[in-house]
Amino acid sequence: MSTPASIADFRALAKVRLPHFLFEYVDGGSYDEVTLERNVADLRALSLRQRVLRDVSAIDTSTELFGRRWSLPVGLGPVGLAGMYARRGEVQAARAAASANVPFALSTVSACSLAEVASGAGAPWFQLYFVKDRGFVADLIARAREARCGALVLTVDLAVPGSRYRDARAAGGGLKRWSQLLARPQWLWDVGLHGRPHSLGNLAPIVGRKAPLSDFQAWIHANFDPSVSWKDVEWVKSQWDGPLIIKGVLDPDDAKAAVDSGAQGVVVSNHGGRQLDGVISSAAALPRIAEAMSGKTKILADGGVRSGLDVVRMLSLGADFVLLGRAWAYALASGGQSGVAHMLKLIEAEIRVAMALTGVTSIGGIDGQLIDRG
Ligand SMILES: Cc1cc2nc3c(=O)[nH]c(=O)nc-3n(C[C@H](O)[C@H](O)[C@H](O)COP(=O)(O)O)c2cc1C
Known part of the structure; x- marks a missing residue:
């Protein structure tokens, strides 16, 4: 394929570059993928209002968030196992984000550790999952403080993992796994051979150097802590004095609770349709939460964003x-x-046109x- 012109092009390339089970892990959602499809469809269905003759010769796409001016109102959200999509993948993505002056959020379940990313690309945002071991x-x-x-x-929509049919169908050991790997020699x-993707950098102290990649969902089930409650958010707050963002809020009452617990931001998100299938899209949840918050907290949103137009819609x-x-994983x-850098350029160009x-x-x-409401 020639140079990708859209996120759909990146997706098509990712499909031919990644082993099948890995592409399915990135691309898939939970159960029948109803929410995953809604996220994309509800954004696309929003008509923007075309306006003309308004002197748009000087467009400024920069915005301030948590005391910093970013070049775009866009960041790379936490995506687990990204170090398996490209060699030392989180460092590569974080470098692209740093050059574009947008934030990069490192997942707890990344291949590269926080220390590796911070020394290779500067300090990222850090995404925290609660495992049962509170000391850890x-x-x-x-x-993250150091x-x-x-x-x-703080991601809160994964008290238990949703089932992903596509992961289950693509899984398998022995011959099946090897045939998928051998089909992607590059x-x-x-x-696979030179990228050392077999560990989860941040979790090495509890999982050892060999990450539970063959049955990642089962490992999450056994180790993530479903007893987490708003009291624990206060506990996190007592140890963290920087901006705290609660990710995975779809309900205005939860957004209010997040503000009451001292969070400076919420991410309106359903985990990209990977958790409770059938819940509303982020696009549908967003206006209700924005209205309930009326400026009391910073509102971030994700889910189904596949273009700069979708950014403007959000x-x-x-x-x-x-x-x-x-979008950035593909x-x-x-x-x-350079793929992530190019993707960010496309997003910027599309935001400018929109x-x-x-x-x-x-x-x-x-x-x-x-928004044109007809
Ligand atoms: C492959 C993959 C891995 C993800 N891993 C994490 C993670 O480790 N932590 C987290 O908070 N969210 C994770 N998410 C959810 C994303 O941060 C985000 O909410 C979601 O991808 C947004 O939907 P979109 O991909 O349709 O844009 C993951 C999403 C994908 C696709």
Whole structure:
């Protein structure tokens, strides 16, 4: 394929570059993928209002979040196992994000450790999952503090993992796994043999150097802590004085609770349709949460964003900032750091066109007026 022109092109490339089970892990959602499809469809269904003759010669796509000015209202959200999509993948993606001056959030379940990413690309945001060993969770927070991470993203929509049919169908050991690997010799050579993807960098103290990759979901089931409650958010808060973002909120009452617990931001998210299938899309949840919050907290959103137009749609629905998930994972699998850098350029160009043709010149100017409600 020639140079990717869209996220769909990156997805097609990722499909031919990654071993089948890995592509299915990235691309899939839970159960019948109803919510995954809704995330994409509900955004696409939103009509923007075309406006003309409004002098759009100078467009500023920068925005401020948590005391920093970013070049775009977009960040790379936490995506687990990204170090398996390209060699030392999280470092490559974090470098692309740093050059584009957008935030990168490192997942707890990354291949590269926080220390490796921080030394290779600068301090990322750190995404925290609660495992049962609280001493270890405290240690992860301490590491994020010492690395001077710009924000702690506490993901709360994975008390238990949703089932993913596509993972189950693609799984298998022995011959089946080997035939999938041998069908992707470039990946096998570059990542499988030379990329050391067999560990989960941040979790090495509890899982050892050999990560439970063959049955990752079962490992999560056994080790993630379903007893987590709002009291634990206060516990996290007592150890972290930077910005705390609660990720995985779909309900206005939960967003209010997040603010009451001292969070500076929420991510309106259903985990990209990978958890409770059948819940509403992020696009549908966003306006209700934005209304309930009325400026009391920063609202980030993700789910189904496949273009710069979708970024503008999310902002029009009330988000202050938008996180990408699969979009950057596909780009990383397609072309490593330069793939992610190119993807961010495409997103920026699309945001600029969408702003120009809806007649706004600053991110602050994007609001519900941009949506054509018929
Ligand atoms: C392959 C994959 C792995 C993910 N891993 C994590 C993770 O480790 N932590 C987390 O908070 N969210 C994780 N997510 C959810 C994303 O942060 C984000 O909410 C979601 O991908 C947004 O939907 P989109 O991919 O349709 O844009 C993951 C998503 C995908 C696709």
